[in-house]
Amino acid sequence: MFESGSAACIASTRSGPCPRPADHAPVPLCTAHLGAVGDWIDAEAGHTDALPTPCRACGSRLGVRYPSGWLCAACEWRVGEVLDGELPPPRVDVVYYIRFDDRIKIGTTANPRQRLQRLWHDDVLAFERGDRLVERRRHTQFANLRQGTSEWFSPGPALDRHITELAAGIDDPWARHARWVADAVALRG
Template sequence: MYEDNRLHIWSDEGVGHAEEAAPHAHLADLIDRADPAFTQIVQAVGRFTEAGVELTEEMVTAAIKLGRAEQRRWTMADGSAFKAERIPAEGKHDAVVYYVRRGALIKIGTTTELRRRMREILPEELLALEPGSIGIENQRHHQFSALRVPGQREWFHAGPVLQEHVLRMRATHGVPDQPLPTLPG
């Protein structure tokens, strides 16, 4: 779908219609996909668009600064950074995007109550977590849309690009080794 690997985080409007997407296309070039704060930068851009803020170079630059500040907060050396094992045993917590496996399929979802959500969907395995909510979940769904299971919104085939992403999330945010409800092995 995005053979030229251009970053498309602005909206689903105009997807496949270059003339409609063109006004913001150059703004995507301001964001380095290899930036360790990429996820947080995308979240900041998403918050701006959800708030109805017009995206300009200045706003994308502000999102980059906010994203990098958030990344520093998540990776603080004092141990207060986000790690998969820091999800509380019960109750609400900051939103996370989760990656779970059932068979050869991967579900990408978001929740503020991971334990409750795992009881509901009973995956075979919790693969990874990443800080973020619906904006990041939507970005991931769009990012891996070529792997989407037909007729499903949140289930994807475990293609190499998705597996690679899961491994990056595990390297960045830790391996979710907490005991959570899953299908009996």
């Protein structure tokens, strides 16, 4: 980092060297030239931000804004393009892990947003790709923690470890689900 007043901008103008200081800049450029570089990078590489509305192709909220428009960061659908209305949305079965108070529910669905809107929960802990077969395996695997015959389980070291492994490196389980949907869209062409 440069000391205040210690460096001049290294950019050139039509009339010669830029006369403005490069105070506090990570590279010796003035604020105006740093802004120009930032605009150039946004035009070339795009600027990642929240989409104005969820992606119609995969449901992701993360997009990349270019001067020409938005792309979904998960499936690269160009916002505003017409989706093929004849194709149904892809089916992506997931096993979900949600917490409510001191209980954890292990369930499955092909539409987690709709399903989880109907369930009381405090947190979405993780998603795992899989259908009823995977769900049954998890119910058997953690049977000693099961509360009666429900899909609700008490926390325990093995279940906590499994959820931690599923969530490793994932800040938002919904981003992982959006990626799976985007992959399914891409696979069908």
